[in-house]
Amino acid sequence: MKQTTIRNLHRDLGYFYIGLIISFAASGIMMNHRESWHPEKYTVETKTIQVNLPAEDKINEKFADSLGKALGIDDKMRRNKVDEGKFKMSFEKHDVEIDMKSGKGEIVSYIKTPVISQMMKLHKSSSSWWIYYGDIFGLSLIIIAITGAFMIPVGKFNFKRRGWKLALAGIVFPLLFLFLLG
Structure with missing residues (x-):
């Protein structure tokens, strides 16, 4: 060539x-x-919540989905887990983290970063x-x-x-x- x-x-x-x-x-x-940084989304609103959680062995996909709906979250759930004494749920536009003992937590709402x-x-x-x-x-x-x-x-x-x-x-x-x- x-x-x-x-x-x-x-x-x-x-x-x-x-x-x-x-x-x-x-x-x-x-x-x-x-x-460590969620470049795709940024916080729009953080809301404090109080929830009565069942024992860890009773928390499953169905429970997480119904809790999300009860909290007014209507977007698709990505995953949920109990980690280090906290119940965590991740949705397309929301993250939820709740302390397993006290039931205190927060919902963080996001929108996509243009x-x-x-x-x-x-x-x-x-x-x-x-x-x-x-x-x-x-x-x-x-x-x-x-x-x-x-x-x-x-x-x-x-x-x-x-x-x-x-x-x-x-x-x-x-x-x-x-x-x-x-």
Whole structure:
């Protein structure tokens, strides 16, 4: 392949996908920290409640669903659990946390954060159209990486002399995290 063709392909794919690359990168960073910060939603209202809870062994999906309805929550339940002496329920637009002993708790209501919520949907979407587009995007990133590796054909900074070492380090580094820290 001619050098100008490689440069043109690299440039044009880079320009075409620049918005998606930035969106994926930003939403990926947010997804990495979703356990400590909920970037997708923000608090609209916090309401204190008092509830009489049954024994922990009587708390199940059916109980959680009926309690949610009794508390006026009509959105879909995601999960519920008893953890560290607290009964926790998570809904699409609400989180509920109740102390098992005292029955005191709170309902936190959320709405989706504009733009951020839509960007994070990029990582979560399972529509067949988006999956195919994501596959094309992934292949394009591979092409961008390969063409980028051969854009500097000669000199001490080309792929054959220096680039392959950095590329290998770029492959080894995430593998170390997977195997040693995973």
